[in-house]
Amino acid sequence: MFSVRFTICLLIALLFPFVLKVFKHVEIYPSLILPAGQNTLSISKKQMSYQYKQIYVTDIHNRRIKINHADFFAPIPIQFSSFILKRNFGLKFTKSSSPVDEAKKTELKHWIDKRIIAQSGPYKELFIVTLKNTISSVDGKLMESKIINEEPIYLN
Amino acid sequence: MKNLSTLINELNTKFWTRVNDSVSLPLESLCCFRIILGFYLLLIQLKTYSWIRYIPDLLYSPPKMSIARFFHSFPDYWLFLAIDMGILIAVLCIIFGIKARLASLLFGVLNIVGCSFNYSFGKIDHDILLYVLLICMSLSNWGTLLAFYPDKKLKGADRSLLLLSVLICFGMFTAGLPKARTWINLDMSSSGFLSWYFRGLSESGRSDLLMPYVLDFPPLLIKSFDFIAVLFELSAFFMLMAGRKFWKLWLLGVVTFHLLNCLLLNIPFVVNFLVYLAFIDFSGLYQRINNYIRQPYVKIILSSVVFLLVLIRLFFILTGNKNNNLLIDTEWDLNFAVLLWVVSIILFIKNIFQNPLSRMETTHTVNATSGRG
Numbered sequence: 001m002f003s004v005r006f007t008i009c010l011l012i013a014l015l016f017p018f019v020l021k022v023f024k025h026v027e028i029y030p031s032l033i034l035p036a037g038q039n040t041l042s043i044s045k046k047q048m049s050y051q052y053k054q055i056y057v058t059d060i061h062n063r064r065i066k067i068n069h070a071d072f073f074a075p076i077p078i079q080f081s082s083f084i085l086k087r088n089f090g091l092k093f094t095k096s097s098s099p100v101d102e103a104k105k106t107e108l109k110h111w112i113d114k115r116i117i118a119q120s121g122p123y124k125e126l127f128i129v130t131l132k133n134t135i136s137s138v139d140g141k142l143m144e145s146k147i148i149n150e151e152p153i154y155l156n
Numbered sequence: 157m158k159n160l161s162t163l164i165n166e167l168n169t170k171f172w173t174r175v176n177d178s179v180s181l182p183l184e185s186l187c188c189f190r191i192i193l194g195f196y197l198l199l200i201q202l203k204t205y206s207w208i209r210y211i212p213d214l215l216y217s218p219p220k221m222s223i224a225r226f227f228h229s230f231p232d233y234w235l236f237l238a239i240d241m242g243i244l245i246a247v248l249c250i251i252f253g254i255k256a257r258l259a260s261l262l263f264g265v266l267n268i269v270g271c272s273f274n275y276s277f278g279k280i281d282h283d284i285l286l287y288v289l290l291i292c293m294s295l296s297n298w299g300t301l302l303a304f305y306p307d308k309k310l311k312g313a314d315r316s317l318l319l320l321s322v323l324i325c326f327g328m329f330t331a332g333l334p335k336a337r338t339w340i341n342l343d344m345s346s347s348g349f350l351s352w353y354f355r356g357l358s359e360s361g362r363s364d365l366l367m368p369y370v371l372d373f374p375p376l377l378i379k380s381f382d383f384i385a386v387l388f389e390l391s392a393f394f395m396l397m398a399g400r401k402f403w404k405l406w407l408l409g410v411v412t413f414h415l416l417n418c419l420l421l422n423i424p425f426v427v428n429f430l431v432y433l434a435f436i437d438f439s440g441l442y443q444r445i446n447n448y449i450r451q452p453y454v455k456i457i458l459s460s461v462v463f464l465l466v467l468i469r470l471f472f473i474l475t476g477n478k479n480n481n482l483l484i485d486t487e488w489d490l491n492f493a494v495l496l497w498v499v500s501i502i503l504f505i506k507n508i509f510q511n512p513l514s515r516m517e518t519t520h521t522v523n524a525t526s527g528r529g
Binding site for chain 2: 001002003004007010014018021022026027028029030031032033034035036037038039040041042043048050051052069070075076077079080083084086087089090091100104105107108111133135137140
C-alpha cells in the first residue's frame with residue numbers, strides 16, 4: 001500500500017491546481033482537472049440565445065463571404081477557434097503587452113491569406129463578427145441572428 | 157500525538173485496502189491490456205505535434221502556468237519532431253514489451269510536453285487521463301509478461317491500478333463539483349445540459365445523431381440530465397470505496413454516460429476509452445495470446461502490420477498531418493465513437509459477471525518462464 005506521506009503529497013498535488021482553478025480561474029497544465037462546463041442557459045422565455053464569433057471577408061466585388069472555420073483553422077482543432085478569435089488572432093494586446101512584432105504580423109498575414117484565398121478567392125477586408133442567435137425553445141428553429149459587434153482585422 | 161499518528165496510518169491503510177479490493181486485477185490482465193493499448197494507440201489515437209510549428213507565432217498564447225510559458229513562441233520544428241518520434245518509438249516498445257515500463261513513462265511525459273504547446277492557443281483540452289494512465293502503468297509490472305525484453309518484476313507494482321482509480325475519481329470530482337454549484341437547483345428556467353448543447357452547436361456547427369431531437373425532449377427530462385451528470389461525477393469516489401461490484405457498475409455507468417454525450421451532444425471524448433478499459437479483466441486472453449505469439453506466421457504477420465502502421469505514422473509526422481485515426485476519416489468520428497462506447501458497454505457488462513478470483517488462480521499457475529514471446 002501507499003504510505004501516509006505519499007497519500008498526503010498526492011492530495012496536495014491534486015488539490016492545489018483545482019483550488020487555483022476554482023478560486024482564481026487559473027488553470028495549470030499539466031494538472032488533473034476534467035471539463036466542468038458549469039455554465040447554465042436561461043430558458044425562461046420561449047426562446048434561447050447564444051453568442052459566437054464568425055470570420056467574414058469582403059471579396060473584390062464587395063460581397064460579404066462567410067468563412068468555414070473548420071477548413072480555415074485546420075490543422076488547429078476547431079474547438080480552439082473561438083479562443084483565437086477572441087484575441088483577434090493575437091493582434092489584441094493589452095497595455096502591459098509589447099507591441100506586435102512586424103515579422104510575426106507578416107507571417108500571420110501570409111497564413112490567413114493562403115487560407116482565405118483557398119476558400120473564397122482574393123479578398124479586400126477581413127472581419128471578426130460577433131453574432132447572437134436566438135432559437136425557439138419549442139422547436140429549436142432559428143428565430144433571429146443579430147450582429148452584436150464587427151471588428152475589422154488590419155494586417156498591413 | 158502517537159495515537160493520532162496511528163489513527164492516520166490506520167485510515168490510510170484502510171483507504172488503500174478498500175481501493176485495492178475494488179480494482180485489483182491479475183498481472184496477466186495488465187500484460188494483455190498493454191498489447192491492446194499499444195495497437196489502439198498506433199491505429200487510432202496517436203497524437204502528433206510537428207504540425208504546430210507551421211502555425212504563426214502570433215497565435216501563441218500559452219496557459220499562465222505551463223511548460224510552454226518558458227518559451228516566447230512555438231519552439232523549433234526539431235523539438236516537435238523529436239517528441240513525435242519519441243512517442244512513436246515508445247508505442248512500439250509498449251506493443252512488443254521492450255522495457256515497457258520506461259516506454260510508458262516516456263509516452264506520458266512526451267505527450268504532456270507536446271500538449272503544453274498544443275494547448276497554447278488559449279484553451280486547454282482535458283485529455284490528461286490518457287497520459288495519467290500511461291504514467292501509472294510505468295509503476296506496474298505490465299511489461300514483465302508477453303514481452304520481447306521484459307521488465308524486472310517490481311514489488312508492490314500492483315499499486316498502479318489503485319493510483320489510477322483514485323486519479324480518475326478525483327478527475328470526475330473536479331468536473332462534478334463546479335457543476336453542482338450551478339446545476340443542482342429546481343429552477344426549470346435554467347439548464348446546464350442545454351448550455352453544452354448550444355455551445356457545441358455554435359462552436360462546431362454539428363447537429364448529428366440524436367442531437368436534432370434534443371429540443372423535443374420534455375423539459376423535466378432535460379432538467380434531469382443536470383442532476384444525473386452531477387450525481388454521476390460526484391459518486392465516483394463512493395462507488396470506488398463501496399467495493400468491486402459498485403466500481404464495476406460505475407465504470408459501466410461512465411461508458412454509458414459517454415455514449416449518451418456522443419448521441420445527444422455530439423461529444424465523442426474517445427480519449428478516455430483506454431483509461432476505463434484498464435479495469436477490464438483480460439486475463440482470459442493471456443494464454444491465447446501467449447500461444448499465438450509463439451507461432452512463426454503470427455510473428456511475421458504482426459511485425460508486417462506494425463511495420464506498415466509505423467510507415468504511415470512516419471509519413472504523417474514528416475508531412476505535418478495530424479490525423480490521429482488511421483481507420484476512419486474525421487467526418488465519421490462520431491459514428492466510430494458510438495461504436496467504441498457500445499463495445500465498451502458490452503465489455504463492462506461482461507466484466508460485471510466475471511469472477512476475477514477464479515481467473516487469478518488459473519492464470520497464476522501459468523509457467524513463469526512463458527514470459528518471453
